[in-house]
Amino acid sequence: MTSICVASGKGGAGKTSMAAALASSLGAPVIFADCDVDAANGAIALGAIEKERTPYFAGPGFSIEASACTGCGRCFTACRFGAIEADNNTGLFSIVPELCERCGACVDVCPTKAIVTFEKQAGVLFVSEGRGSMPLVHAELEPGEDTSGKLVAVVRKRAEAIASNDSIIVIDAPPGIGCPVIASLTGTDLVLVVVEASSSGIRDAARLVELIVSMKRKALAVINKTGLDDAMDEKARSMLSDAGIPLVGEIPFDPALRSAEESGRTWAEIRCEATDSIRALLDATIEAIGEAGGKSARPMSATS
Amino acid sequence: MKSARDTIVAIASGKGGTGKTTVAAHLALAATKRSSVLLVDLDVEAPDSTGYFPSAAPMGASVEVKISVPRLNESRCTGCGLCAAACRFGAIIAIGGVVTIDDKVCKGCGRCVTVCPTNALEEVDARVGTTAMFRVDGLGILEGRMDIGDIRSTSVIEAAKLRAASQAAGIQVRDCPPGVSCPATHAVAGADYIILVAEPTQFSLHDLGAAIELAKSRHIPMGVVVNKDGFGDADVDAFCASHGAPIIGRIAFLRSRAESGAGAKLWREDTEIMAEMDHILDTALAGARSGGQS
The missing domain is CATH 3.30.70.20 (Alpha-Beta Plaits)
Incomplete structure (x- = not known):
């Protein structure tokens, strides 16, 4: 079992879209663990159908x-x-x-x-089935409820219970660097940092990178929405190189990527200007997952 | 906690990246025409408001946010374990008469200190973050910032809210964290009006539904600002109508706006947007539960 966590610091950087594209490109058995329990969008990205629901209680x-x-x-x-x-x-x-x-x-x-x-029900834990029979574990926290970090741990535990030895768990982390993010990063084999090429995207990713380093996690990065401001693209690259995080690729800002969500596909499955960059960085990430997971994981290169 | 003169407008969203900070910064700028204004950055895990105001000058040194955590006096501890039993956060473990404290997960409630029969626990300060004041263009900015590796964002949010109240600004514009759990809930608590920033995508609408519910459950009036209007196909209008949330403003998507937004450049010269900000502010102040400014 190998786990990769997709995180960004800033919200809206492209975590969920990236995680869904990665999950649908992995040849090995994959389980999608949506740990953004405040705002879970993995099920939308992967067209999931609910199979099982369990009430979640946070404690009295x-x-x-x-x-x-x-x-x-x-x-x-x-x-x-x-x-x-x-x-x-x-x-x-x-x-x-x-x-x-x-x-x-x-x-x-x-x-x-x-x-x-x-004792009040604080949320619901779901097991669903996405396109290509991919199992998804996700949750919805009741608005205003506490303990999102605890619910993240519940989601990950359920995903691990479904996993077999050669499974890869793709974890979609929430934004920020707080309790639920730490719960999403803990014990993962690899972290894919999605850096939005913007002033705030870089600042927030830099704080996340510092957290990842302090937690001694192995990390890779992708820069999303490049080509809007050259200075920001350059700043994102130098932030990552200063932190010693290898860059697997860049995705140019392309409104056509929006159509993936609307047409029930992931970034890996649509054709647009960004397609070649996305393919290349997914291949590089999949290779890194294989290395991080050692012999137990056997990820195949992207098919389809 | 809130002074009688402050009207607090909180900018929230559910989904991250919809444009909360962008709207908060521009709204605060628009508000300076009518009142003293404090932009309060409560997204303490990822504070970005100051990014829009590179010439903002720090007003004094940042102030540490501290909580009180227990420290064990081993000579007094009998190993009874009452402290561990009382702690709801798993911060104290007592095994075989040995008490161990993990003060990184302690919330500083003080319950363990109260229940200890031998006064073996004393309290010491633990830093969880900072608050810092800045000033620029007739605007005050108060930024809360949680330390990296910490999990006590709500302590930093509450400290920033308290410091903001002491500034006695006429209008507070709060930039809130994404999500609908503890940090977002603390950030909107005490607000007079909530502006929910949405974009026309399925992801955003799904999360907007939860944010609308949060505002309703707290009985705080709210309105939706549609950012990146035209960027996606999701029907925000129908969604808001069916959820009983009024749309109070729109910012059309233009590539040029995305370009300047990437570098956190304010759209000061964009008269269309600045006029829309005035309109949004009018609507929020008129709808605020304190009745807006007197």
């Missing part, structure tokens, strides 16, 4: 029973996250769900045991 949350609250304010003092507020009219306290970190510090100090736990 807290609420204050108004009938038992005396308004003493000890919970308010104990909470370090500003998640407890007083009602000006009744003098009673309540929990602001979006600020509550679910630590339980308030429970310990409440003299009337007015703070109760509740």
Whole structure:
């Protein structure tokens, strides 16, 4: 089993499109693990049909029973996250769900045991089947829910349970460099960094690269949307070369790539000006996956 | 937390890369014509707002964001394990009477310190990020920035919100992180109006649906700005109509705009866009739940 994580730092850099193109070009058995649980688009990119769904519970949350609250304010003092507020009219306290970190510090100090736990479904875990019978594991977190990092771990574990020894797991990471991104990168054999050739794309990718280096992951990079601003293309190349990340290829900005999503294909399967560049960089990435995975992985070169 | 004078407009999206930061920067610029304005960058994992204002001057040194994490006084620890049992974040492990603390995953709630019967835990500061102030063209910029390798983005977001409130700007424009989970939720909490930036693609619409739900669940008024209008075939209008989200502005896709956008150059001279920004700002302030500016 070999795993490759596609990440970018900045959102909208082309992670999902790149990951879908890579997954559909791998000859070996492949499993797509969509770890962008806030905004999962892998199923759209791969035309997936749902096969299985499991509710996801994040662990208990807290609420204050108004009938038992005396308004003493000890919970308010104990909470370090500003998640407890007083009602000006009744003098009673309540929990602001979006600020509550679910630590339980308030429970310990409440003299009337007015703070109760509740278990609420925080999301859904899906196993689906994409084009070419490719298994996809993805999830949807309920808007406003916490614990996206934990759900990423659940997605990866489910993908690993489906995988066989010669499987390759393609992980589509969320944007940013925080908890769910660290959960997506942990233990992967290879990271493909998608750098958008823009001021913010380069800044965000540089922060991601620093994280990847600190986590001692092996990485490759692709620069997306080149040809809009030559200075930015050059800046992206020098950022990567300074960081010692090998560049497998560049994809020119081409609105025709948009049509892939609309016509139910991936970047690997459409014909446009960017096609040759995409083919070449997919081949180079597939070769690197083979090397990273050692003898257990047997990726074939891109077919179709 | 919020001063009575501030009107807070949060720019969010669901999907990343739809143009949140671009809209936030231009909206903040447009707002300087009517009020003191603070652009608050709450995308603390990937803060890019200052990229649009290369001449922004730092106002003093950046301020460290710290949380309190426990440190074990081994001579007092009896190994009872109550701290480990109390910790909801898996930051404390007690095996065979030996307590180990992983302060990188500690959220600093202090519960372990409270439950320890022998006062064996004391609290020390742990840095999670910074906030920094900049000033340019009559505009204040407050940037939150999480340290690389840290996971406590929400602590940095809340620290930046608190510092923003102390600036007493008439209008705050918040550039929020993508997604709909904890960082995005913290970033929009307390806002008076949410602008959701979408692009006409299937990916964006799927994620926009979740962002609309988030705004609705928080009872914050919202409107959608369609960026890169004409770039894809997805029917944003029909989608927004069926989800009860009004479209309050549009930015047409032009290759020249993509080119200048790549280098984070402001579209100051683009009168069409700047007029649209005025219109979006008017709509947001009129629809804001505090009733906009008094």
